[in-house]
Amino acid sequence: MYSKELLKGTLQTIVLRLLSERGKMYGYEITQTVKALSADKIQLTEGALYPSLHKLEKDGLLQTEKLRVNGRVRKYYQLTPTGKRAARDRTHEFADFVQTMRLLLNLQPDTNL
């Protein structure tokens, strides 16, 4: 499991990217998918996920749809056009960031720099 500090700021990127891959998902499904894809290393807490989903919806990046399933209401999230752009931008930005971090954390600096 990664520290809270490290994960802070990555949650929105994870959610946006996941939805751009899978289309429509509901809260519980997102937590389980992230858990499985990250081999249990990232466990989204409900206290982090739901506030973030509601914020993304409010900001117009996600739209929702409610369906009745097994006698209860299930709320599905999917990307809006703005959300799709944001998903692309943030995924690129993060991939770039990872590369930069790799350079910075490399303990044997390249002498040709």
Added chain:
Amino acid sequence: MIPLSEFQVQRIAEDLTMLGFSYQALEEELLDHVCCGIEAKMADGQSFESAYEDIMQEFGPKGMLHVEKQTLHLLTKEQRNMKRLSLLAVGTAALLMTINLSGLAQSVPSLKPLDGEIISNFGMRTHPIKKVKQHHRGVDFKADFGTPIKATAEGKVLKAGVDPNAKAYGIKIEIEHAEGYTTLFAHLQEAKVKAGDTVKAGDIIGLVGSTGRSKGPHLHYEVRKDNKPVNPANYMPEG
């Protein structure tokens, strides 16, 4: 995976309603979340009761309402920022005050130690046992045995337990905060902290009881500024 029965879903829905959500859409969503979690655990062979318990545990000690609090907090953040900006315009004095308040909010007493009715106010009163008029140094909250008591600001525990010099207080806790403030919690059933511990605002520090000079379960709560009792009602949110 076998879906929960209508009866089971109904029961969970009722439990959630009992918690007292104010954001209905989230309550509905968390109901589905809890049900999904239980179904997955039951598919792994757990019983309904134990699966339900485990899922609720996953919400942490602050529980589900904390998720609601976080969500509402995030959703209203921009409005709060706007408010802060307009405050800036009011002038330097107002600005200084805002900074002061937000900085100190966590370090001087500013919460209610528990959600309960105040049954005896600060100031002159007829003592309920001694039947004489005297100054009440704190406020009394009505609460059942075992009700959790929260620290009302961050601070350091000075004393926890029965003080031989003040046996009337029973099991009590004293916490030292910034700016010369201390808080005192008396007649506890149990102290969950010990002298020297540091606490954050909202941490559970003990349980309501009726130890010392007390007629029934209640919390006696004092706030002191430079060792002089002040009215705790002025150091908690209104209502």
